[in-house]
Structure formats: C-alpha cells, structure tokens
Amino acid sequence: MQAWKKNVVLLLAVALTATLAIAQNKPLREPDVVFVPTPQEVVDQMLKLANVGKGDVVYDLGCGDGRTVISAAKLGARAIGIDINPVRIKESEENAARQGMTGKVTFRNEDLFEADFSDATVVTLYLLPSLNLKLMPKLLKLKPGTRIVSHDFDMGDWKPDKTVELDGHTIYLWTVPAHPPASAK
DSSP states (O other): OOHHHHHHHHHHHHHHHHHHHHHHTSOSSOOSSOOOOOOHHHHHHHHHHTTOOTTOEEEEETOTTSHHHHHHHHTTOEEEEEESOHHHHHHHHHHHHHTTOBTTEEEEEOOTTTOOOTTOSEEEEOOOHHHHHHHHHHHHTSOTTOEEEEESOOBTTBOOSEEEEETTEEEEEEEOOSSOOGGGO
C-alpha cells in the first residue's frame, strides 16, 4: 500500500477511535442536575432512617460517585446505582473497586425516568424538588412498604413519615402506601 494511503487509513482509524471514546463518555441526555455529593454522614443517616439491611434492594437514583450504593452494600443490601452520566458511573465503579466492593454493587448508565427499579425495597434520592415530583408517580407504583429517602428535597403534598435534621441537611423518609391517594399520583 502506498504511504499516503496508509496515512489516510491510519488517520481514519484514529478519528473513529476518538469519536467512539467521546461518545462513550457522553450522557444519554443532558443531566437534570449538577452532581453534588451527599456528605457521608448524611448518607449514613439516610440508610439508618430507612433501616437498610440484609434482604433490602436499594436503588440510588442519580448515584453520582456511588457512595450511597457502596454504603448500602456494606450494610448487606443488594445495591444498585443509576446515573445518566457515564463519567459518574465510571467514577462509582472505581470507588467501589478502591473499597473492595466490586461484584457487591451494580451501577447502570440509564435515565432514571426510564429505568426499571420496580424490585426496590428502598430508593434514595438527592434530586431537585421538580425531579422528585416528576418521579413521584413512578415511586408510588412501587411495592407497598418500599421506603423512599430524599436528601434535602421533599415531594410537595406527599407528607414524609419522618424528617431528620443533620448539620444543616434535611432527610425525608416516606413509605409507599398500599393505596396511594389520587392527588399524589
């Protein structure tokens, strides 16, 4: 093959590889919120408030760096994190590996509004109020008794079962009722 043809083929291969690498790090769509980590002491209190333990299936929607998922797994729960941003998923997986939790946690690059988390017994959130409200109909379809825990943001008219204040942070706990009120759907 002539030298110039080799260079063209090489250039095309490099361009394709770069395009694929960029595409792999691009979120499925623009994230709804900027990642702000939940302080570890708040994570611990959220999981304590929800009474997370063995037998629980915990989903962290918008899992960020994975700290809530990793902490739930350390309590014996099956823990799954969902985030729209593949960079956050990679960071979560790296954090899990650093803490020896690879294989004990799962991270999924998905849109939380489209993701299936119907087997959850606990759902954790650190989203904006508008996103909590948008998620509320899906949360209310979860099995009765499923615990929902939110850091700093409530769910409008759906009154929490319990609220805890911790160092300037508010933690809300709801339990999915057997018969959600029509106004909450």
